[in-house]
Amino acid sequence: MMLNIENIRAQFPILAQQIHGKNLVYLDNGATTQKPISVINAITNYYKNENSNVHRGVHFLSGLATKKLEKTRNAVKKFIGARYNHEIIFTKGATDSINLVANGYSTLLKKGDEIIISELEHHSNIVPWQICCENCGASLKIIPIKDNGELDMDCFYNMISKNTKIVAISHISNTLGTVNPVEKIISKAHELGAKVLIDGAQATTHVNLNMIDLDADYYVFSAHKMYGPTGVGVLYGKEEALNSLPVYQGGGEMIKDVSFKKTTYAPLPHKFEAGTPNIAGIIALNEAITFVLKLGIENIYNYERELLEYATNEILKIKGVVIYGNSKNKTGIISFNIDGIHPYDIGVIIDKFGVAIRTGHHCTQPLMERFKIPGTARISFAVYNTIEEINICIEAIKKAKSMLV
Ligand SMILES: Cc1ncc(COP(=O)(O)O)c(C=O)c1O
Known part of the structure; x- marks a missing residue:
């Protein structure tokens, strides 16, 4: 067309x-895309007519805001071809999503375990893993790139081993535009029992995504790079991959019961959604998805x-x-x-x-x-x-x- x-x-x-x-x-x-009027209108309309906190109120506006927020979750699920709505976690952005996973891994990994990233990653897919390694003693291995900006896949195949616990790779390089062979990386990693996180910050308007086919364990992106607002991101995770992570931030929304004896946590997706989210932004993300899908x-x-x-x-x-x-x-x-x-x-x-x-x-x-x-x-x-x-x-x-x- x-x-x-x-x-x-x-x-x-x-x-x-x-x-x-x-x-x-x-x-x-x-860096960021501009926003169509439909996205801008969704934000102003929310504050003009719908502003209310989600998930807590019994009143009309709270119900409406909750319904719209959950509608976006459903739209994201469809957009990326995930299995379940509860596999979609709203975050502040791709950076926030990666930090959530890397923070979890710092409690899951130990000395001798390895994390693989690549030489062309954005700092937000480097530094959280460095912090993770500092905290748990795991080591970071780096896939080099060739002169033309492609990953050196021979090096990847040589460096991955049973010690590799997670591979974190960008789908598309924000500096070079390289589309990485994420399917091959995922399949090799899974062969050796490692999980894979894909940083899709540059990919969501360029690649038709289907999480079931792609088989990534985690996939992250930001709304603002796909014609949506800033301050909203997504962490997709397979149900079992998300369940294997410990809670990230504590607070309202993410709990089942709080007592000074023992606090229990809410199930997915709320387990990872502490505090009041960027409700207007999340609602507007739905408009951004509609914009992209229409084109x-x-x-x-x-x-x-x-x-x-x-x-x-x-x-x-x-x-x-x-x-x-x-x-x-x-x-x-x-x-x-x-x-x-x-x-x-x-x-x-x-x-x-x-x-x-x-x-x-x-x-x-x-x-x-x-x-x-x-x-x-x-x-x-x-x-x-x-x-x-x-x-x-x-x-x-x-x-x-x-x-x-
Ligand atoms: C490939 C890649 N990963 C991660 C990020 C971080 O995204 P955000 O700043 O929206 O968290 C960016 C932003 O430029 C990016 O291009």
Whole structure:
């Protein structure tokens, strides 16, 4: 299906904005996507008409908020093809979800146990595991990446063993766009009795997900990277995988009975949902899912691939450009540098032309070390971007280059 991009753009009020007197060209979608009006309206409507706390009240509004929150849980379950609603835990985001699991593992693992991650992980899929290892004495093993930005799977097959208890890997790299072979990783890990957590922060609008087929034990993502609000995330876990984890945070909502003698905990999913959640955000996540499903994930992926191919060709015409991450299976992310120019300077100058990109290490410092660079400039696409915007961005980069060399 051909997407009607003009119609899609019209649903994003922020895109009509001017920055420094120029039309906004927003190409920082890997950091966060913009929000369609349906998502914005869901948030304002909640606070205008529905605001109430969930799960506790007997009154109408509390019942309504609870119903809507649980409706999102059901929508997420369907969206990612999970078995049960109680396998969907609402969190603050992908980072929060990973911390929940890593914290649990710090009580389950001991010296001699191993955790495998990769060289291209976001800090939020590195540091929680480092903390986990510090707490329990387990050790962290790292799958290296090849020059083209793909995981070195031979190394993975060599390093995984019966000592491996969990493998935590991103589905798609936020810096390189590499789509990792998570199916192979999951199947090998399971062969050896290890569990697998997939960091899907960059994947939910690019890959049709089915948890039953994928067979990941845990899968995490953030609403704000899929046209939803900030402050909301999901931890999916297979029922038995979630049940095997100890409670994370204590408080209201997550208990069955509290007494000073002995407190007992609520069953899934509430066991992991202490305190009042971001109710408005969770309700709005349902709208984000509807938005994505209406367009179709395959259509979004294909359209962004067209943008990626066009932009890659154009940017490579600029002398001195190096692109990091050239795997065949790659989503709409271009990390690049220009010989002799610091990426930060490119970002600052093209901002003056209304073009928003990200520069720096993208929360992947070990990956920067791997390429022996301080950082990159990163263009990352969403479904509302256009060829025209790419042309504006390329012209702005050329101007920046001419000013800097
Ligand atoms: C691959 C990846 N993992 C995890 C995260 C963390 O997501 P959040 O900041 O929403 O918790 C990000 C955010 O950039 C990411 O790109």
